[in-house]
Amino acid sequence: xxxxxxxxxxxVSTLQKGFLKEFGLTLRxxxxxxxxxxxxxxxxxxxxxxxxxxxxxxxxxxxxxxxxKFEEEFGLKVQVAGSDDSYLCKNELTxxxxxxxxxxxxxxxxxxxxxxxxAGDNGDKKDGNKRSEKMTILTFAYNEDTHNTEIEILDEDLxxxxxxxxxxxxxxxxxxDYYEFDINExxxxxxxxxxxxxxxxxxxxxxxxxxxxxDEKWQNADENFKKNAESGFxxxxxxxxxxxxxxxDGEHFEKQSDGQTELFID
Numbered sequence: 001x002x003x004x005x006x007x008x009x010x011x012v013s014t015l016q017k018g019f020l021k022e023f024g025l026t027l028r029x030x031x032x033x034x035x036x037x038x039x040x041x042x043x044x045x046x047x048x049x050x051x052x053x054x055x056x057x058x059x060x061x062x063x064x065x066x067x068x069k070f071e072e073e074f075g076l077k078v079q080v081a082g083s084d085d086s087y088l089c090k091n092e093l094t095x096x097x098x099x100x101x102x103x104x105x106x107x108x109x110x111x112x113x114x115x116x117x118x119a120g121d122n123g124d125k126k127d128g129n130k131r132s133e134k135m136t137i138l139t140f141a142y143n144e145d146t147h148n149t150e151i152e153i154l155d156e157d158l159x160x161x162x163x164x165x166x167x168x169x170x171x172x173x174x175x176x177d178y179y180e181f182d183i184n185e186x187x188x189x190x191x192x193x194x195x196x197x198x199x200x201x202x203x204x205x206x207x208x209x210x211x212x213x214x215d216e217k218w219q220n221a222d223e224n225f226k227k228n229a230e231s232g233f234x235x236x237x238x239x240x241x242x243x244x245x246x247x248x249d250g251e252h253f254e255k256q257s258d259g260q261t262e263l264f265i266d
Contacts, residue, residue, distance in 0.1 A: 003058040013038035024099040026081040046075040064091030136218040137266040138211040149259035153201040155252035163242040172228035179225035233260040
């Protein structure tokens with residue numbers, strides 16, 4: 001199927017199942033401030049009259065345009081969310097690009113869970129081995145002289161004043177792609193963390209980091225990552241922890257810009 005055709009007589013549940021199957025994303029349909037009854041049709045749910053026309057949705061349609069079209073054609077508020085319905089997709093992305101971004105997010109979540117399990121199972125052993133293991137030390141800083149990450153807080157429960165930063169991975173890049181290097185929680189130390197308010201729940205993120213990894217891990221890292229990290233700049237993917245709760249990028253806060261800085265290798 002090349003797209004999805006929608007009419008007012010379609011049930012909410014049928015629409016949502018078809019949307020997930022076709023585009024790999026969740027379509028939230030609202031009845032006022034609440035989620036719509038999935039057993040009702042779109043015509044039954046809407047509070048105001050739309051144009052009455054049907055709607056044909058294709059993968060090259062932008063998220064924001066799709067949401068506007070639902071309001072125009074059906075008089076309904078909808079929002080496009082990730083496949084697990086845990087975050088909202090960016091309005092400027094096409095449905096195809098949003099699906100690709102969603103697949104990356106899910107893969108990162110799986111990698112993060114695997115790293116946490118591995119760290120829990122092997123943490124004591126790794127700590128003991130570090131005394132004799134040769135280490136590579138990576139350092140970098142985001143400060144007044146660098147291009148820094150700016151985030152917008154989406155979750156009002158995230159207490160910025162008591163937040164700590166949790167590095168997930170580093171990434172370098174060239175004209176073709178991004179290249180990642182995973183970091184375990186027991187491999188890094190953060191200092192001088194500042195979240196400077198820029199107003200409207202937006203903050204500039206400044207910090208210093210020292211990362212110690214085994215020589216073996218560094219030698220086995222993606223050669224493209226190492227090459228571009230050594231000759232260019234890196235970016236950092238991170239979550240925030242506040243009062244014992246982990247707040248994830250894309251769900252509880254959203255990057256407005258990615259900071260870039262130099263990586264020093266010893």
